[in-house]
Amino acid sequence: MLSQMMGAVLISSLMVQAASAAESYVFKTKEPQQMAIINTGSLSLQKRLQMIESAKRTIEVEFFIYNIDEAGRLFTQALVKKAREGVQVRVLIDYGWPIAKLDTFYATLLEQNGVQVRYYNPNVSFELLKGQFRSHRKALIVDDNEGMTGGRNIADEYFDLSPEYNFIDRDVYVRGSVARAMRESFERFWSSELTKKPDLEKAPVASQYGVDVYGPQANSRYQSVKARFDAGMKKANDYLLQNDKDRQVLESLKGLAALEDGSVRMHTCNDTMFAADIPGIGSKSRVLFQEITAQLNDVRKSIYVESPYFVTTKNGMSFLKNYLQKGLDINVYTNSLNSTDAVYTTATFYPRVGELIQDGMKVFIYKGASLTGQDFISPEVQQARWGIHAKSAVLDEKTIMVGTFNVDPRSRNINAEMAVICRDNPQLAAEVLTNMKEHQAQSVQLNGAGKPVDGSSAFANVSVPKRIMYYLSAPLSNVFDFLL
Incomplete structure (x- = not known):
């Protein structure tokens, strides 16, 4: 209740920013796009x-x-x-x-x-x-x-x-x-x-600081400002x-x-959309989420989503369950606590995702290693920790969305986002889906309790400081989930 009330206050406070917003912007074309x-x-x-x-x-x-x-x-x-x-x-x-x-x-x-x-x-x-x-x-x-x-x-x-x-x-x-x-x-x-x-x-100009009039004290201030400017x-x-x-x-x-x-292939899309939010906040500005919803409503079989963060409020849970109740095959690829760059998002993810999994959603969390089969600029880069940051979806294995939208309340309600959508292009969709499944191969699936199905720990390879941060952030993350 507290988070809902504070969320309403935030939206109301920022609605003034949308007062001068122009009409919603979605570009659609059937002209061939590369x-x-x-x-x-x-x-x-x-x-x-x-x-x-x-x-x-x-x-x-x-x-x-x-x-x-x-x-x-x-x-x-x-x-x-x-x-x-x-x-x-x-x-x-x-x-x-x-x-x-x-x-x-x-x-x-x-x-x-x-x-x-x-x-x-x-x-x-x-x-x-x-x-x-x-x-x-x-x-x-x-x-x-x-x-x-x-x-x-x-x-x-x-x-x-x-x-x-x-x-x-x-x-x-x-x-x-x-x-x-x-x-x-x-x-x-x-x-x-x-x-x-x-x-x-x-x-800075010495005369502006009264160096000639006020002497050493003014000169000291001038020299300090000049040193900052020069640096x-x-x-x-x-x-x-x-x-x-x-x-x-x-x-x-x-x-x-x-x-x-050779891994980059040009495709021709004959049904293209570009959806982008506009400056401001409120329903008039949330162009992209409206278009995403419209695309999801057309899905008949499957949804594959990749997002670095998967934060679900009460409304978000209801939104997703609506599609699960239709019998859709929904697959989510996101980060583990080890692979994430935002600990506070996992503090809401782990406790809540099990409910969606019990309703039929398949969820995979990335383990954190570099991708196999990829070339790197140095051994140090290859050995670094890696995390998912892609923001994409494949719908019915024929439509793709690639853009900046995360699966979280901030992308839905607060931040301005954009995405390119290509409809009815199975070849392009297959390319994106293949890449997602390469990430799946280095991930672990979660069960209905929100734990890895292979029996490993959800905290595998996580440092002690990061674990502490997870537990410390959990209370506030769950109260202020509308800001995540």
Whole structure:
């Protein structure tokens, strides 16, 4: 009851953000669209760099996370190169504390190099309610003709580059009029009242601090501000300058891409949709979930879903049980406590999922090892811990959805999301389903008690600190499940 009341307060508080929202946006076309599924991170990064390099007129970039690491360096350097060549480059980043890393120093230098930067819903710590509404969208669009979306943000762990933890993810590359639809959706967020231009950094001037008038004390303050400015601009400048490590990683990516290139197959989709939420919150803004529901209502046999998080509130349980009662074969692939990056989500998952399994749902949790048969940039990356991050569905083995939507209340009710849907394409669906089942092979199925059917522990390979975190987070996670 408490969680429902607080959820209602949150939604009511944020409804004002939807007051100026435009009509819901779902693009549908029967014109042939070219599509390819990209499963491995190294190939996904290489494809993005190729898309950027091919740009002649425009590049739009939109992400939830944009880290200052190796993946971020390579991606940003490629954008700056094209901006210097005269291509219009726009970067829209969700700027939610404490995730945001592309701060005003980086934004300043990017603007100086011709890259336009905007922050979506920048918030400070005291704006608790407003700060909950994030743009979880992820897109790269080139020349209104090519686009890519899926689960990946811009960070090492999304592109198989981290020696500690990496995501098993999925992107869909599109070519055709659907890319223009993605760009039009981008425009809605770029021009939203929630989107702000960063306050660009300016070099401090001694006279502004009264150095000549107030003496040593004023000079000390000026020197402190100047040191901060110089350090910030230096780190940003270093970020844009290609170094030996960047060149080495680029060469390694090209080598991996050459090995994996045969795994990427272009498909023609003759029934395509692009569904995207619009700025704001409330029913008028929840375009994607409405379209997902419409697609699920058409299912006659089977649903395969892959999501890093599987958080079910009371309403979510009822929603899923409705489809189970129809006799549908529903299979879910998600993370174990060992493989997850979000312990608090498993604190609601394990106690609740058994009820759905008893009603007929099949649930598989990923164990946490790297995928067999895949090539990696280094032994350290291969030996890292891995977790599911793909956000996809296969319906009746002929329709696919690939996008940014997680199976959780936040994607359903709070965050802005997007997805590409291809209907009635068994070949494309088979490719996605085959990849899901490769993940299943390194997972364990759960029984009606929410425990592994093979008798192993649900906490297998989980460190003691992570177990403690699980138990500590459980009470709050179950009260505030509507925020997960």
